[in-house]
Amino acid sequence: MNITDIPAALISTAVFLLGAAIGSFLNVCIYRLPLGRSIVTPGSACPACGHVIRWFENIPILSFLLLRARCSACNQPISLRYPFVELVMGILAVFLWQKFPFQVDFFIYLTFCAAMVIITFIDLDHMIIPDIISLPGIAIGFAASFISNSMDWQQSLMGILLGGGLFYAVAFIFCLVTKREGMGGGDIKLLAMIGAFLGWQAIPFVIFLSAFVGAVVGLIYTRLYSKGENAQIPYGPFLAGAAICYLFYGQIIITWYMKLFMV
Numbered sequence: 001m002n003i004t005d006i007p008a009a010l011i012s013t014a015v016f017l018l019g020a021a022i023g024s025f026l027n028v029c030i031y032r033l034p035l036g037r038s039i040v041t042p043g044s045a046c047p048a049c050g051h052v053i054r055w056f057e058n059i060p061i062l063s064f065l066l067l068r069a070r071c072s073a074c075n076q077p078i079s080l081r082y083p084f085v086e087l088v089m090g091i092l093a094v095f096l097w098q099k100f101p102f103q104v105d106f107f108i109y110l111t112f113c114a115a116m117v118i119i120t121f122i123d124l125d126h127m128i129i130p131d132i133i134s135l136p137g138i139a140i141g142f143a144a145s146f147i148s149n150s151m152d153w154q155q156s157l158m159g160i161l162l163g164g165g166l167f168y169a170v171a172f173i174f175c176l177v178t179k180r181e182g183m184g185g186g187d188i189k190l191l192a193m194i195g196a197f198l199g200w201q202a203i204p205f206v207i208f209l210s211a212f213v214g215a216v217v218g219l220i221y222t223r224l225y226s227k228g229e230n231a232q233i234p235y236g237p238f239l240a241g242a243a244i245c246y247l248f249y250g251q252i253i254i255t256w257y258m259k260l261f262m263v
């Protein structure tokens with residue numbers, strides 16, 4: 001390691017810790033928002049015994065390892081979900097820093113990724129996409145486009161309209177053809193939020209990728225677990241995952257895909 005690499009490594013470590021700390025807060029949001037509880041007070045407590053978690057038991061990832069995945073008071077296992085969310089946010093923060101070093105876009109898309117992580121896990125747990133994230137998310141994404149280096153407000157506005165509108169049309173046709181509700185209103189608001197942050201160019205990509213991966217996972221899941229019956233699987237995680245995929249690799253994948261047809 002070169003001596004000049006040290007500041008960069010320090011910054012990356014700090015960025016990872018920032019992301020992990022945000023992940024720790026997201027765990028609180030994921031658990032409390034669907035229950036309608038405050039995300040500020042009271043402090044975190046063990047869901048099994050109510051033991052108030054002390055600061056040294058609340059260090060992202062590290063405390064989970066030191067406590068050996070058990071509550072220090074009642075010895076009940078702590079879900080692997082907690083350090084997982086912290087790790088994911090830490091890694092996303094480092095990736096974002098590499099993409100947007102010393103740019104306001106780092107904070108804009110850190111906010112976006114945090115929202116995608118919350119929505120993913122709440123949808124997995126409760127099969128809902130909370131309006132309290134997606135609706136302000138549309139407004140914040142649009143406002144952020146005015147200070148972003150990689151987006152302008154026209155792209156954002158078009159993204160909201162295309163995300164909300166196109167997806168509504170797809171959901172409507174799906175409903176008409178299959179006679180059952182495939183996509184909920186929550187998915188439409190989420191796609192409008194994705195359009196607000198990533199611009200209209202992201203919408204076709206996110207719809208195709210999420211529908212494709214969602215269909216494959218749905219088929220496998222139905223085969224394995226529900227014996228032929230159509231299983232209800234939440235769509236939000238696929239939309240959120242496709243949006244994050246677009247954020248980092250969208251341009252590369254689209255360029256590669258276009259080249260296939262322009263030999």
Ligand SMILES: [Zn+2]
Nearest residue numbers: 046049071074
């Ligand atoms: Zn406990």
